[in-house]
Amino acid sequence: MTVKALLFDFDGTLLNTNELIIQTFMHVLEERFPGQYSPKDCLKFIGPSLKQTFSDITPGEEDEMIANYRTWNMLHHDELVTEYPDVVSTLEQLKSMGIKLAIVSTKRNEMIDRGLSILGATHLFEIRIGSNDVKNVKPDPEPVLLALERLGLTKEEAIMIGDNSHDIEAAHNAGVRAAGVAWSIRGAQYLQQFNPEYLLQGMSDLFDIVKEG
Structure with a gap:
């Protein structure tokens, strides 16, 4: 065919957008779980939707975490994508x-x-x-x-x-x-x-x- x-x-x-995604996750996760996540840990978050990811990490707090993610991501989007x-x-x-x-x-x-x-x-x-x-x-x-x-x-x-x-x-x-x-x-x-x-x-x-x- x-x-x-x-x-x-x-x-x-x-x-x-890998660097953008990793840095965004690191920013929001460092605020919520100081010292618990590394950039390597964030690789598994590339691909799934934000809702799927934050439902696993912070059940019940998805909306707040997604909002924080999107705010930082939009602010730094253009400078971090290649x-x-x-x-x-x-x-x-x-x-x-x-x-x-x-x-x-x-x-x-x-x-x-x-x-x-x-x-x-x-x-x-x-x-x-x-x-x-x-x-x-x-x-x-x-x-x-x-x-x-x-x-x-x-x-x-x-x-x-x-x-x-x-x-x-x-x-x-x-x-x-x-x-x-x-x-x-x-x-x-x-x-x-x-x-x-x-x-x-x-x-x-x-x-x-x-x-x-």
Whole structure:
């Protein structure tokens, strides 16, 4: 089946937000649990939604913790995010080839838009699915299925690309092929245990995948 669309996670896949996320978690957790968390501890919080994470860490205090997280995160967002190599140029070439591009993220829509603006890539995406659009975030299949519905495509015509287990699991739960990115902060070996159909060493690997179908 011909690949007609690529569905991308955002954080850690298209935009390097790892340092921003880790520093934000360290800020809010240091206030609440002084000296109990290290930056390495925060790696496991990359991927799940804030609600899932804070429900585990501070049950009953999720709303307050999420508010603190978002306040610090928004304040430092632009200074701490960085670009991955060849992301925008690859996306531009894929779009010129007629491939539909979409964002499927657990991030809030306004922050996806902010990140896309920093990348200069807003115009490249047909749609973006954020946490505002769904009841159930990844690894639930709902965001992936909603993206397909809005694109008017079948499961066989799309590939979901991400840096986290939630991305691969959401794709497979929706019956869609998945690609992990080797530049994931957790590493390629971590992703391989979730059996993605593809593992990208660089963004340009997508050209061969699209051509092969």
